[in-house]
Amino acid sequence: MVVRKLQLPLNQTQKIRLERALERLQSLSSTANSDTSVIVADSIPVNYEDAFLKGHGTSEINGEVVATLCGVVERVDKLVYVRALRARYKPEVGDIIVGRVIEVAQKRWRLEINFSQDAVLMLSSMNMPDGIQRRRTAVDELNMRNIFEENDVVCAEVRNFQHDGSLQLQARSQKYGKLEKGQILKVDPYLVKRSKHHFHHVEQLGIDLILGCNGFIWVGEHVEVRDPVMADEQKISSSGVKKEQKHTPLETRQSICRIANAIRVLSNLGFSLTLEVITETVNLSTSMNMDVHDMIGPEFHVVAAENEAERRRAKRKR
Known part of the structure; x- marks a missing residue:
């Protein structure tokens, strides 16, 4: 838990109640975890008798290990580092993400995912509406806007990183896709x-x-989550015209x-x-x-x- 400064019109009683609640949370957090929150120039407790490695966000000044950024002290074996809390999203392969389509390009969609650069969802990396596993054709490429268009909200999974640093997504499951x-x-x-x-x-x-x-x-x-073919058939009335979504x-x-x-x-x-x-x-x-x-x-x-x-x-x- 990280206490932040709230911009709320609190009266005096509410301020006191909130401060007490946050103090209790802070004490519970500090007793439950050996790792603590630090700000710049805070001292980081380490055992100098044991060998340790100074990692990201740490520095040694006058024989003392101090934090060089705000965050939480993390320890992995002998490595001691500070994990920044306000940092932007750092993707990892397998992450479940929600994004918004900002461009429909050739055989791909570009999504804004709260990362330093946009992500790419290839036409070949997602399930087709008919649910059939097949090679993508020129017709599929022409009909891409029938699947996703600008401003659509999409759920996908991080697939990999390209050599140029771009992020590739995939949506090869019925649980992924357009969110409405x-x-x-x-x-x-x-x-x-x-x-x-x-x-x-x-x-x-x-x-x-x-x-x-x-x-x-x-x-x-x-x-x-249903079979896409069956779901499509259920939308079609006896006259052969698709029903409007309720x-x-x-x-x-x-x-x-x-x-x-x-x-x-x-x-x-x-x-x-x-x-x-x-x-x-x-x-x-x-x-x-x-x-x-x-x-x-x-x-x-x-x-x-x-x-x-x-x-x-x-x-x-x-």
Whole structure:
């Protein structure tokens, strides 16, 4: 957890409550982890009797190891380094990312993924709408805009890096592809930890949640992963004309906004974003009968911080 300076119109009581909650979280964090947060010129404790290696973000001044940037002290065997928290997204092969199409080019789409440069999704690196594995033809290339066009939100996986440093994506599974009927959020990438599961289905609300490693998060109406041919046939009426997609119910849209606002609050507080924390924050707002719009106000930020402090305290007692 990283405490950040909130730009909220807090009254004096709310300020005191928030400070106390953050102090409790900080103490729980410091006792649970040997690694600590540091700022520039902070001393980094090391055992000088053992051999150690100074890594990125560290320097030796007057026989003392100090931090040269803000972040968290990490230790890997003998290596001691500082992991910067505010750094941009650093892709790794296999990362699940959410991006937005910014250009349709020859046999490829260019996506903005919150990286120092755009990513490329090749036509040959994704499933075709008919679901058949085959060689791509000139007709497929002409119909690329029927698959993705500018401003479409897409989920994909990091495939590899090219020699020129460009990032290649792939979408060779039915769980990847175009995302519709929802909203995309942007948070600091370090708040989304890499894990085995980045696709979540919030069953009680009927919402899909995709936590992109690049800091782009998708919250949308639940979509069943089905065979593309069968799904296409179900859209065709007896007259042979494709039916228009049904609208998203008001209750579902409110649930999308409630989850999205919970993520915004947690991001503002600097909390790591996991399904457990997000779900608990949503349930907290529901138990308080709080309107969706009021969730981004100062009071709920304070309540969410207090609730997270209590959750972590209870978790440590188990």
